[in-house]
Amino acid sequence: xxxxxxxxxxxxxxxxxxxxxxxxxxxxxxxxxxxxxxxxxxxxxxxxxxxxxxxxxx
Ligand SMILES: [Zn+2]
Numbered sequence: 813x814x815x816x817x818x819x820x821x822x823x824x825x826x827x828x829x830x831x832x833x834x835x836x837x838x839x840x841x842x843x844x845x846x847x848x849x850x851x852x853x854x855x856x857x858x859x860x861x862x863x864x865x866x867x868x869x870x
Contacts, residue, residue, distance in 0.1 A: 826866035832858035836865040 828834030
């Protein structure tokens with residue numbers, strides 16, 4: 813029953829990116845081999861906001 817206050821996410825008028833949740837990074841699952849075995853996870857730049865953490869407006 814935790815309620816997370818959303819106070820510090822607003823530095824600008826732009827809304828936080830819904831994909832990376834404003835962090836600017838996303839975690840992707842790395843698969844290898846024919847059977848697509850999961851080799852692990854890696855974090856990368858969010859391709860939705862390009863690492864800015866804010867949702868593109870236009
Ligand atoms: Zn993003």
